[in-house]
Amino acid sequence: xxxxxxxxxxxxxxxxxxxxxxxxxxxxxxxxxxxxxxxxxxxxxxxxxxxxxxxxxxxxxxxxxxxxxxxxxxxxxxxxxxxxxxxxxxxxxxxxxxxxxxxxxxxxxxxxxxxxxxxxxxxxxxxxxxxxxxxxxxxxxxxxxxxxxxxxxxxxxxxxxxxxxxxx
Ligand code: ADP
Numbered sequence: 001x002x003x004x005x006x007x008x009x010x011x012x013x014x015x016x017x018x019x020x021x022x023x024x025x026x027x028x029x030x031x032x033x034x035x036x037x038x039x040x041x042x043x044x045x046x047x048x049x050x051x052x053x054x055x056x057x058x059x060x061x062x063x064x065x066x067x068x069x070x071x072x073x074x075x076x077x078x079x080x081x082x083x084x085x086x087x088x089x090x091x092x093x094x095x096x097x098x099x100x101x102x103x104x105x106x107x108x109x110x111x112x113x114x115x116x117x118x119x120x121x122x123x124x125x126x127x128x129x130x131x132x133x134x135x136x137x138x139x140x141x142x143x144x145x146x147x148x149x150x151x152x153x154x155x156x157x158x159x160x161x162x163x164x165x166x167x168x
Contacts, residue, residue, distance in 0.1 A: 002147045003135065005161040010151040011039035014068035016107035017061075018151075019098045021115045022074035026054055031118040032153070036072060040065035044072055057093030059101045071107060073098045077116030080123065088130055091116055095134040102146070109147040114157045128160045 010018050010032060020036050023029055026048035028037045037044055047062035054060050059075040075098045078090035094115055102110045112131065116122035128150075135148050152158040 003132070003139075003150070003165065004148075005150045005152060005158065005165055007152050007155075007158045009035065009153070010111055010113050011035050011067055013111045013149065013151060015109040015111050015147070015149065016069070017071045017073050017102050017105075017110045018064070018067070018069040019059075019110065019112045019115070020072050020074045021113050021118070021120075022048075022054060022076050024054060024056060024076050026051060026060070026074060029119075032113045036067070040067040040072065048074065057090040057097065059094065059097040061101050061105060069111070071105065073101050073107075073110070075115065077120055077122065080116065080121040087116075087122065088126070091122060091127060091130050092134045095131055096138055099135060099138040099146070099148075103144065108145065109149075111149040111151050113151055113153065114161075117157060124157055125160050128157065128164055132161070132164055 021032050043063050043065040051060050054076050056076045056078050059073050061073050064072045075094040077094045078087045117124045117127045150161050
Protein backbone atom coordinates (compact mmCIF):
# COMPACT_ATOMS: atom_id res chain seq x y z
CA UNK A 1 0.00 0.00 0.00
CA UNK A 2 1.26 3.44 -0.87
CA UNK A 3 -0.26 6.83 -0.23
CA UNK A 4 1.43 9.90 -1.59
CA UNK A 5 0.70 13.54 -2.14
CA UNK A 6 1.66 15.53 -5.19
CA UNK A 7 0.83 18.89 -6.72
CA UNK A 8 -0.42 19.34 -10.26
CA UNK A 9 -3.15 18.89 -12.81
CA UNK A 10 -4.94 15.58 -12.26
CA UNK A 11 -5.88 15.32 -15.95
CA UNK A 12 -2.22 14.69 -16.82
CA UNK A 13 -1.62 11.75 -14.48
CA UNK A 14 -1.19 8.32 -16.08
CA UNK A 15 -2.87 6.04 -13.54
CA UNK A 16 -5.55 3.35 -13.71
CA UNK A 17 -8.21 5.78 -12.50
CA UNK A 18 -8.51 9.47 -11.74
CA UNK A 19 -11.41 10.61 -9.62
CA UNK A 20 -13.59 13.51 -10.69
CA UNK A 21 -15.32 15.81 -8.21
CA UNK A 22 -18.58 15.74 -10.16
CA UNK A 23 -22.08 17.06 -9.49
CA UNK A 24 -25.22 14.94 -9.07
CA UNK A 25 -26.36 15.56 -12.63
CA UNK A 26 -22.95 14.50 -14.04
CA UNK A 27 -23.21 17.56 -16.23
CA UNK A 28 -19.67 18.86 -16.04
CA UNK A 29 -18.98 22.32 -14.73
CA UNK A 30 -16.12 24.35 -13.35
CA UNK A 31 -13.04 23.35 -11.42
CA UNK A 32 -11.58 19.89 -11.80
CA UNK A 33 -14.77 18.59 -13.44
CA UNK A 34 -14.48 21.08 -16.30
CA UNK A 35 -10.77 20.38 -16.65
CA UNK A 36 -11.36 16.61 -16.96
CA UNK A 37 -14.04 16.98 -19.63
CA UNK A 38 -11.99 19.55 -21.58
CA UNK A 39 -8.85 17.44 -21.58
CA UNK A 40 -10.59 14.08 -22.01
CA UNK A 41 -12.88 14.98 -24.90
CA UNK A 42 -16.58 14.25 -25.53
CA UNK A 43 -16.64 10.48 -24.88
CA UNK A 44 -16.62 11.02 -21.12
CA UNK A 45 -19.72 13.23 -21.27
CA UNK A 46 -21.43 10.75 -23.58
CA UNK A 47 -21.13 8.03 -20.92
CA UNK A 48 -22.09 10.47 -18.16
CA UNK A 49 -25.32 11.23 -20.03
CA UNK A 50 -26.10 7.54 -20.30
CA UNK A 51 -25.59 7.10 -16.55
CA UNK A 52 -27.60 10.28 -15.92
CA UNK A 53 -27.29 10.83 -12.18
CA UNK A 54 -25.09 10.12 -9.18
CA UNK A 55 -26.29 10.84 -5.63
CA UNK A 56 -23.96 12.68 -3.23
CA UNK A 57 -21.47 10.26 -1.68
CA UNK A 58 -21.80 7.68 -4.48
CA UNK A 59 -19.46 6.99 -7.41
CA UNK A 60 -19.78 5.87 -11.04
CA UNK A 61 -17.19 4.97 -13.67
CA UNK A 62 -16.66 5.99 -17.31
CA UNK A 63 -14.00 5.88 -19.96
CA UNK A 64 -11.18 8.39 -19.62
CA UNK A 65 -11.47 9.38 -23.28
CA UNK A 66 -8.22 10.95 -24.42
CA UNK A 67 -6.71 11.26 -20.96
CA UNK A 68 -3.59 9.30 -20.00
CA UNK A 69 -5.58 7.59 -17.23
CA UNK A 70 -7.52 4.41 -18.09
CA UNK A 71 -10.79 5.33 -16.39
CA UNK A 72 -12.54 8.22 -14.67
CA UNK A 73 -14.44 7.58 -11.47
CA UNK A 74 -16.98 10.33 -10.91
CA UNK A 75 -17.97 10.92 -7.34
CA UNK A 76 -20.11 13.64 -5.83
CA UNK A 77 -18.86 15.31 -2.68
CA UNK A 78 -21.22 17.26 -0.43
CA UNK A 79 -21.75 20.99 -0.61
CA UNK A 80 -20.59 22.45 2.72
CA UNK A 81 -23.43 24.20 4.53
CA UNK A 82 -22.95 24.60 8.25
CA UNK A 83 -21.43 21.22 9.08
CA UNK A 84 -24.75 19.85 10.35
CA UNK A 85 -25.99 18.39 7.10
CA UNK A 86 -24.03 15.16 7.33
CA UNK A 87 -21.25 16.71 5.26
CA UNK A 88 -18.41 14.80 6.91
CA UNK A 89 -19.99 11.40 6.46
CA UNK A 90 -20.96 12.19 2.87
CA UNK A 91 -17.39 13.21 2.05
CA UNK A 92 -16.07 9.99 3.59
CA UNK A 93 -18.63 8.06 1.51
CA UNK A 94 -17.37 9.75 -1.67
CA UNK A 95 -13.81 8.58 -1.00
CA UNK A 96 -14.85 5.10 0.16
CA UNK A 97 -17.21 4.49 -2.74
CA UNK A 98 -14.60 5.69 -5.25
CA UNK A 99 -12.13 3.18 -3.82
CA UNK A 100 -14.81 0.51 -3.97
CA UNK A 101 -15.51 1.19 -7.65
CA UNK A 102 -11.77 1.08 -8.39
CA UNK A 103 -11.48 -2.22 -6.55
CA UNK A 104 -14.47 -3.74 -8.37
CA UNK A 105 -12.91 -2.78 -11.70
CA UNK A 106 -9.42 -4.04 -10.91
CA UNK A 107 -7.96 -0.51 -10.94
CA UNK A 108 -5.04 -0.46 -8.55
CA UNK A 109 -3.59 3.03 -8.99
CA UNK A 110 -5.95 5.87 -8.29
CA UNK A 111 -5.57 9.64 -8.04
CA UNK A 112 -7.91 11.89 -6.08
CA UNK A 113 -8.44 15.65 -6.30
CA UNK A 114 -9.35 17.47 -3.07
CA UNK A 115 -13.06 16.72 -3.37
CA UNK A 116 -15.53 19.40 -2.20
CA UNK A 117 -12.80 21.91 -1.25
CA UNK A 118 -13.32 24.17 -4.28
CA UNK A 119 -16.72 25.46 -5.34
CA UNK A 120 -18.44 23.23 -2.73
CA UNK A 121 -16.67 25.08 0.10
CA UNK A 122 -15.72 22.23 2.45
CA UNK A 123 -13.07 23.39 5.00
CA UNK A 124 -9.77 22.15 3.60
CA UNK A 125 -8.11 20.84 6.74
CA UNK A 126 -11.17 18.83 7.79
CA UNK A 127 -11.61 17.52 4.25
CA UNK A 128 -7.98 16.36 4.09
CA UNK A 129 -8.28 14.54 7.39
CA UNK A 130 -11.41 12.75 6.21
CA UNK A 131 -9.84 11.89 2.85
CA UNK A 132 -6.70 10.40 4.35
CA UNK A 133 -8.45 8.55 7.17
CA UNK A 134 -11.06 7.07 4.85
CA UNK A 135 -8.56 5.89 2.26
CA UNK A 136 -6.28 4.41 4.92
CA UNK A 137 -9.25 2.61 6.44
CA UNK A 138 -10.16 1.14 3.08
CA UNK A 139 -6.60 -0.01 2.38
CA UNK A 140 -6.11 -1.63 5.77
CA UNK A 141 -9.34 -3.47 6.21
CA UNK A 142 -8.80 -5.93 4.62
CA UNK A 143 -5.26 -5.12 3.57
CA UNK A 144 -5.20 -4.04 -0.10
CA UNK A 145 -2.38 -3.10 -2.37
CA UNK A 146 -3.33 0.15 -4.08
CA UNK A 147 -1.28 3.17 -5.05
CA UNK A 148 -3.24 6.22 -4.01
CA UNK A 149 -2.19 9.75 -4.94
CA UNK A 150 -3.77 12.88 -3.53
CA UNK A 151 -3.30 15.46 -6.26
CA UNK A 152 -3.39 18.95 -4.81
CA UNK A 153 -3.93 21.90 -7.09
CA UNK A 154 -3.43 24.77 -4.66
CA UNK A 155 -0.55 25.33 -2.24
CA UNK A 156 -2.82 25.43 0.78
CA UNK A 157 -4.11 21.89 0.21
CA UNK A 158 -0.60 20.66 -0.61
CA UNK A 159 0.72 21.96 2.70
CA UNK A 160 -2.20 20.51 4.64
CA UNK A 161 -1.77 17.05 3.10
CA UNK A 162 2.00 17.07 3.58
CA UNK A 163 1.56 18.04 7.21
CA UNK A 164 -1.00 15.30 7.95
CA UNK A 165 0.85 12.56 6.07
CA UNK A 166 4.18 13.39 7.68
CA UNK A 167 2.62 13.45 11.11
CA UNK A 168 1.12 10.02 10.93
P1 ADP B 1 -15.98 20.80 -5.69
O1 ADP B 1 -17.21 21.30 -6.39
O2 ADP B 1 -16.07 19.36 -5.27
O3 ADP B 1 -15.54 21.71 -4.60
P2 ADP B 1 -13.87 21.84 -7.47
O4 ADP B 1 -13.50 21.33 -8.79
O5 ADP B 1 -14.41 23.22 -7.37
O6 ADP B 1 -14.88 20.75 -6.85
O7 ADP B 1 -12.63 21.74 -6.50
C1 ADP B 1 -12.11 20.55 -5.99
C2 ADP B 1 -10.61 20.67 -5.91
O8 ADP B 1 -10.04 20.43 -7.18
C3 ADP B 1 -10.12 22.05 -5.47
O9 ADP B 1 -9.12 21.88 -4.48
C4 ADP B 1 -9.52 22.63 -6.76
O10 ADP B 1 -8.42 23.49 -6.47
C5 ADP B 1 -9.02 21.38 -7.42
N1 ADP B 1 -8.76 21.42 -8.88
C6 ADP B 1 -9.23 22.26 -9.82
N2 ADP B 1 -8.74 21.95 -11.04
C7 ADP B 1 -7.93 20.87 -10.87
C8 ADP B 1 -7.11 20.07 -11.73
N3 ADP B 1 -7.03 20.30 -13.03
N4 ADP B 1 -6.40 19.04 -11.16
C9 ADP B 1 -6.48 18.78 -9.84
N5 ADP B 1 -7.22 19.50 -8.99
C10 ADP B 1 -7.95 20.53 -9.49
